[in-house]
Amino acid sequence: MQNYISQQNFNALLDSLISQGKRVVAPRTNAGTVLYEPLANAADMVIDQLPRRSGKEAFFPLCEDIMTYQKEGQKIELQDIDPTRFLETVLVGVRPCDAAAIPVLDAVFSWDYKDEFFLERRKKTTIIGLACTQADDACFCTAVGLTPADPKGADLFLTPLEGGGYACETQSEKGEALVANNKELFAEPNGYKPLPLAEPQTGKFDLKKVKAWLDEHFEDPAWDSIATRCVGCGACAFVCPACHCFDIVDEGTEKQGKRRKNWDACGFWKFTHHASGHNPRDQQPKRYRNRIMHKFKYYDDKFGQTLCTGCGRCIRLCPVGIDIADILQDIDKIEVKVKVEENS
Template sequence: MPQIITEQNLRNLIDLLVKESKVVVGPKQADSVVLYQPLAAGSELTLDSLPRRSAKELFFPICEKILSYQRQDGKMQVTDVDRSRFPETVLIGAPPCDAASPAILDAVFSWDYNDEFYLERRRKSTIVGIACTKGDDACFCTAVGLAPNAEAGSDLFLTPLKDGSYACKAVTEKGKALVDAHAGLFGEAASVDAAPFAEQGTEKLDLVKIKKWLEGHFEDPLWEKISDICVGCGSCAFICPACHCFDINDEGSTEQGSRRKHWDACGFSKFTNHASGHNPRDVQNKRYRNRIMHKFKYYDDKFGKTLCTGCGRCVRACPVGIDIAEILSTINAKQD
């Protein structure tokens, strides 16, 4: 028989996890917007809106210290960050477009070098995903191979039911352990009647065809047409669940300071600027071309994954109205 949890017990689960000294993160109303934030109680959970920013910040912070240094007795002392102090974390209420992104990013953060800052947070995190019943014109997860009820990336997956409760499926051992540890909050149902999933207008894209077109059109008038309006603000990258460019800087003086990792974006004019002054992506069309190439060709070449979950945040955030789903549909419709 399928397991279910009522909405009240879902909120009770958050209360129990907080009492267990776990960090619980979920969609929370923050003034006029909904953001992923630590929850102090189950009553703070908001499940009717997609958070403004993605959940990748939980594993890949906007800025983080990776070491500190200080001169002592004429010698420079370097202190590493104690990653063992990263807290056990439960992400609750992530829609499929956000739940899927960490599994996509795992590849690049454990490729030729294991980024232990990212990986330690992943090891200590459990993701409770939830099927999406509400979308808008910017959503296009189905176009890139996901779906409003996709379980990819979730440890425990919840499906909203018409009676207001949720069907539960333990997708991984982490999800099973979470349910087993709080079994009293979960019940069984003879049958389940799921609420309607979110509908999307963008047609399913042929990602193989798109990649093939990209391989043969590094130089194409399309890039200049798009870049005529792109202002290179980086909003699309910073709000994306899958973009992961970063820079590393030393901040401080010759006596003390820290080394920090900061988000970066390939759309910024200085992103590829060399120390010599040469910039191989010196104009915006080259930079936007790289954004599309990276998401739908380069990452797939390297890791066999598409670097986009179709959340639509970049469409909503773009100050000049660039629609990546529209661009992909244009490429998808081309014959060569």
């Protein structure tokens, strides 16, 4: 169902949700950086910029407690954190590259083990997506099968209109409920014209050709040159909407402390460091190979989709200028070269 909502009414909607005690998470400026964070009021929202990190933090926080412990003599007391305490949340202004990563995370967090922390937050979250009208040189959503107006992952999808306001398309029961419960703020979408969409870079590589090369080249000298500059800082994984690795650590003393779940990254040397001292990914090219393999081969083999939505954040943030889209383009060219050589 399509509707129209003015910017003023959209802000009124968010303020009303905040006043009802809901957690409204939207892009806002924090110390000069735009991030998805809880709003105190709708006027703080910065809707025209892609936040530095993705919206996945609404379901998968950087760090969270999952248990506490206390020891008194021989008595040990464990206290679970109750996931049902998580607040109803509305995640607002989610770009197609971020929204499309949410079903990707759903698949992995509900696969063999059901991660109740992720799933409880996810169940309680309504996602308001937003079409993109601006792209930069790093955006490549169209090269991985998305578009700047792709509603995948959103419950309600907004398209900015000329003259202000948004066309709103409901995508799920959650989106329909949000509109139905606030119908006085919405109107018929008659005669409105969408703003022109963003034009991300496209056609740089063919995902099928990239996958075909990865299927056959776990061992290949190309990996040394592909990853030679990577310093293993993990920034690419931390800003990525689709990366989802975490570590579980106990923090505290012998007498009391907490068990925590913290983001982790396959670029870190310690990520695969065994207690024995052996490390199967003992050099950085092996770690970067895992990043590419996981995103464009392993995840695809397991779940039938790519673990990258082309948001470009890792390209913007990499301190040594590694550009994943250029790497995929190079792999695509190697695959073409291999085919030409085979056929000649």
